[in-house]
Structure formats: structure tokens, C-alpha cells
Amino acid sequence: MMLIFFLVTTSMDSDKGMNRQLPPMDNDKIEVLQDIDRNKVFTIQLLSDGSLLANDTPCQMDDTLKKDIRRFMIEKGKEHIIELQINRSAEYEHYFHLQNLIVRAYKEVRNAAAEKKYGTEFGKCTKEQQDVILKFYPQRIVEKDVEDTTT
Numbered sequence: 001m002m003l004i005f006f007l008v009t010t011s012m013d014s015d016k017g018m019n020r021q022l023p024p025m026d027n028d029k030i031e032v033l034q035d036i037d038r039n040k041v042f043t044i045q046l047l048s049d050g051s052l053l054a055n056d057t058p059c060q061m062d063d064t065l066k067k068d069i070r071r072f073m074i075e076k077g078k079e080h081i082i083e084l085q086i087n088r089s090a091e092y093e094h095y096f097h098l099q100n101l102i103v104r105a106y107k108e109v110r111n112a113a114a115e116k117k118y119g120t121e122f123g124k125c126t127k128e129q130q131d132v133i134l135k136f137y138p139q140r141i142v143e144k145d146v147e148d149t150t151t
Contacts, residue, residue, distance in 0.1 A: 041081045042072045045146075046098055048089035061097055069105040078136050084143045102141065110137055 044065075045053040052059050059065050073080050082102060086095055107122070113133050114122040122133060 036081065037079075040076050040079045041083050042069060043083045043085060044098065045085040046087060046090045046094055048087040050091060050094045052098070061094070061101060066101050066105045066108075069102060070109050073105065073109050073137060078138055080140060082141045084141060085146045086143060088145050088147060106137065106139055110134070113137060 043055055052061055110122040110133050114125050118125055118129050
């Protein structure tokens with residue numbers, strides 16, 4: 001009876017996570033190394049102490065960083081790349097907040113593009129209209145684990 005009571009009355013905390021859909025595995029695909037124009041890469045470093053560097057400039061995880069990401073995406077269009085260099089010692093909470101900030105930046109850029117082109121927000125567009133916006137603003141995020149070099 002006590003076991004059933006505790007099972008019924010106990011709240012279960014759900015784990016935090018990120019909703020990401022990975023691309024399907026393509027075993028026939030051959031990877032080809034390419035030279036990347038570094039002017040089309042926006043680099044964000046999350047250091048072990050939770051501090052951030054955006055293109056080697058100290059920054060805060062706030063609306064200013066989100067605006068910088070948005071400005072970069074709009075300027076570079078479909079050619080943009082956001083590179084995350086995450087220190088292995090960084091707290092997951094900081095990583096989680098950084099990912100959410102980037103997702104919000106993508107959402108705002110796509111909503112603005114949909115408003116301009118179709119007069120409605122991205123979520124209310126048809127599938128075909130969303131595909132047009134996604135083609136111009138695809139999610140292009142590259143992540144790298146880096147070791148702590150401050151020791």
C-alpha cells in the first residue's frame with residue numbers, strides 16, 4: 001500500500017533536452033573535404049567557466065549575441081555557418097542555453113523572412129512556403145569539442 005501511495009504521489013522530473021532531428025544516415029554518401037570561406041563562419045566558443053567568445057570577442061549570452069547571430073545569418077544568407085566550439089568542462093546548462101539562443105535567432109530570422117515574403121509568420125506558412133524560407137535560411141550549425149587550454 002505504501003509503495004503504491006508513493007508511486008502515485010511522487011512527481012517525476014523530466015530531463016531537459018533538445019528537440020533535434022538528425023539527418024538520415026546515408027551509407028552511400030562519400031564525404032569530400034572542402035575549403036570554407038572563414039568570412040561565412042560565425043564562431044562561438046563556450047569556455048569551461050561558462051564565458052563566451054563570439055568571433056574571439058568576449059560576449060554575454062543575451063539578446064546582443066542573438067542579434068549578432070541574426071545579423072550574420074541575414075548578411076550571409078544560405079551560405080552562413082555557425083560554428084560552436086564547446087569546452088568539454090563547460091556545464092550542460094550553459095550549452096543548453098546557448099543552443100536555445102541560437103534556435104531563437106533562427107526562428108526570428110525565418111519569421112521575419114516569412115512576414116516580408118508571405119505576410120504571415122513562418123509557422124503559419126504552407127509547407128511549400130516554409131521550404132522556400134528554409135532553403136534560404138537552413139540550419140547550419142557545426143559543433144566541435146575542445147579541450148581546456150587555460151591550464
